[in-house]
Amino acid sequence: MASIEMSHIVKKYGDGFPAVNDVSLDIDDGEFMILVGPSGCGKSTLLRMIVGLEDITSGDMVIAGNRVNDKAPRDRNLSMVFQNYALYPHLSVYENIAFPLRLAKVDDGEVRRRVEEAADVLELREHLERKPANLSGGQRQRVAMGRAIVRSADAFLFDEPLSNLDAKLRGQMRTEISRLQRRLGITTVYVTHDQTEAMTLGDRVCVLRKGVIQQVASPRELYEQPVNLFVAGFIGSPPMNFLPATVEGTSLSTPFGAIELGEERAEKIAGHDLLLVGIRPEYFEDASLVDEAKKPHGSTFTAKVDVTEWLGDAQYAYIPYEAPTEVAEQLKELSRELDSDQLRTQAVVSIDSTSRIREGREAEFWLDTRKVHVFDPKTGENLTRDAEAGRKLTEMATEDRVEQVEQARV
Amino acid sequence: MSTREKVGWGVGGLVIIVYCLFPVAWIVSLSFKSSDDIANGQFLPTVFSSENYQQILVGDAAGLFLPALVNSFGICLIATAISCLLSMFAAYAIARLDFPGKRIILSTALAVAIFPVISIVTPLFNLWRQIGLYNTWPGLIIPYLSLTLPISIWTLSAFFREIPWEMEQAAQVDGATPWQAFRKVIVPLAAPGVFTTAIIAFFLAWNDFVYGISLTSTEAARPVPAALGLFSGASQFESPNGPIAAAAVIVTIPVIVLVLLFQRRIVAGLTNGAVKG
Structure with a gap:
């Protein structure tokens, strides 16, 4: 469990185009932060910079008080769920979930205990010996989550995890993720372009446009006190x-x-x-x-x-x-x-x-x-934005979260 | 498909199969003909005789054939193993990493593959004699690598490209070093590709004749194709067609066994179930 602090993060690609431009964002310990925006706004790039799969051109990425800019992904102790799940097809569900533990050289008994615990949370018990190829989309999604929660990572990162599921399953998994995050109380960064997911899951939502942060606020503040045309037009359906x-x-x-x-x-x-x-x-x-x-x-x-x-x-x-x-x-x-x-x-x-x-x-x-x-x-x-009213809305959301996380940790 | 089309495809397929397999069948039939039956003018031998097999396995030609068989197996297996290992690293780098000269490496590999063997065999003969590699196993393994490496790199890099990047990134986030990610995720996923490559590489080396005949002089390193060329008949007026046919059948067997063994692995889906489906 840890906080994530980003200050003046810039990502420039080879052609000099800034995919992420001067992003400063603090994510509290235990907070559920959503990165949202239309395609090409740099939200996935930002997530990949947090996890270390993308180099940071300039700026500081601080996780749990340590600057991690130059650390390899494996040294950052984060876990990530990929858009296409990225399960290992040659391993059984059990070994897929156990993979991070095996790499950490955890002994067999402990591996079994933790994998089964994760499998129970995600209702994967009866599928443990199967191969990913034989699972349905929703089950694969759960295996990917199992692999993320099995080790005590500092934070969860989700890269559009529900975009490959059909609408009904997406709704179910959405509540599942929300429940899981509250229960575990782990800092979570979630990338999506779906504003329903953004509104329902996030404690705070960060709206990005062309690599620049537009507004970071609770869903309510975004909805009622948007800072500009872009945020106002993006949040809300219709x-x-x-x-x-x-x-x-x-x-x-x-x-x-x-x-x-x-x-x-x-x-x-x-x-x-x-x-x-x-x-x-x-x-x-x-x-x-x-x-x-x-x-x-x-x-x-x-x-x-x-x-x-x-x-x-x-x-x-x-x-x-x-x-x-x-x-x-x-x-x-x-x-x-x-x-x-x-x-x-x-x-x-x-x-x-x-x-x-x-x-x-x-x-x-x-x-x-x-x-x-x-x-x-x-x-x-x-x-006509009322900044004061907006701030109050976000404060209320923060209080709710702190209360919920404390309850979960008792 | 209408009945007409079905019949059309069936007949077409049959023609191709007969066309391809007829020479093989002929060689098999030839290998069972005794020496005075060879010119009987029929497809099948008058009497099935194992005379030719006896000759090459325990008879006169055994001294020539059996060591050659051992050489061939040893040299080809070693060349295949080395080329698989090297090409795995090379192909991985080509498929995954961005480095200058990537295209040059690929086109050089292609150029080496299409370079006529016969044109380098003479200089190689002289060089090998100078540095003591003539008529040794390494003396054949090295040129065989030049045959097998380019094709291995090409096929394997195609396989590696098919493996989604996310597999590896997921492994890295899960705590794997790049080497662990390669060994525990990429290699198992590429296994069908590696098998395919190994088989192709083995065939290339196994079928070589020019290097085999030019760079060896004794049983110490002579491979089977070269040995076949040195078979002689019972007298100088008799051509050794029977024993050659028998030897040809024997050297075909490992090839067939290999293909049958790994066929399922080769066709097996590459990244089945790895990503959404």
Whole structure:
């Protein structure tokens, strides 16, 4: 068990391209840290630098108080689960899990005890004598985890461990990993591009973009107080809607009507001309279903619905809108960066599943204006971010974690 | 597949098999013909006789054939072992490491492989006599390495490239030194490749004639193919076709045994189950 401290880590490849650029990140003892970002953001490279499979161009990597920049992977005492599991096909499940212990020259009795203990945790008892080739994807995944937990490593590193599983199994393994991490209380760094995994597993999430850290915070803070357009667009599914807006006094004029901001927030956006309003799909509602008591907190508008998707527990409506060319370009660029290709400017709106709003018709919507964020389209900066509120959210998450880890260690 | 296609493939396959195996069958049949039956003008011998085998195993030609058999086995096995070991390291380096001159090594290996043996055998003959390697086992093992190493390096590096990098990285993270990772993970995974390479290398050395006849003069080092060329008939008017055929059959046996033994290992999947599937 150990903390991992990175300061000003840079990774440059042969062509001088910085895959990871000046990353400083402290991971506490027992913390579950997620590295997340679209493909090519440097998250895997960063993980591989922690474990020692990739050289560090500059900066310091400190694990448990020791600088490990020049240490070989085997001297760092970390364990890693690879994306494709990397099981040894010529060894049985038992020997696969025992492999790190065999290398450490642990005696046979102790090996048997520890492998069986790990196998019990992962429910692999009856598969111990089989070869990896005869196992299902989920079982292979568990063997890979078994190999990681069998020795008392300082930290676990996961490199997109669930991306090869089907959706259902992925959900199960996700909770399994979470349970395991809490139970063992071991520092964990987990790389993923799946934001559901990021939100559900992480104590804190580090969002990377082109090798640069955008924001490190608890999932809640990321969701409610994103630092910029990129984080706001990346976290959340369906993603946050960005509407072009112009300032008129203390309110914003948008394609979906005026949004009243109030004195305090209006002050923060003063001096800007064209802005982007970020509104999460669930801030919308079918106006006919909104409580009268709640209504004054937002504004209503009518719009034509393009498509609706009914999912049983929720319902999404798609509302196309017109955007000025420069904003449309900016949004297109952003969606490309986020690995999605948005073809038209449209808002995704989450409405109650009982709503009778149908596609192709005009409908009245209500919009909760309290939680909207306003972004500067040029820099992407969130102008209305409440740093204090965000800090509190992350502090709360940290307290929860410390409490859970202590409980687990008792 | 329609019946027509099936029949077509069957007939085609049969033609190829007959075409390939007919000479072998002929040699086998020849080896069982007695000396006055050789020219009987038939495919099968009139009477099956073991005269030729007796001659090369216990008779006149035994003095020539048996030591040659021992030489051949010894020299080829040693050459194969050395070339497997060396090519394993070389191929690993080529497949895994990034170093300048990698392509040069590969193309040089290829160049050596296609270089005609006959053109270097004369200088080699002179050199070997000067430095005392003429008519010795090492005198044949060294040139055999030049035959077997290039092909071994090529086939093995192809095998190594197939092994996912992660295998080795996983081993390193698990606490293995690079040597341990190589020995405990890469080599077992490459075993089918190593067997394939060993068999190819062994055949190459086993089948060599030019070096064998040029660089040896006595039983001390003469291999079987060279010895076969020195068989003589009972009189100078009689060609030794029978004993040669018998000897040819005998030297084919180890080759067939080798292939049968390792066939399953060769076809066995290389990294079955290592990664997602």
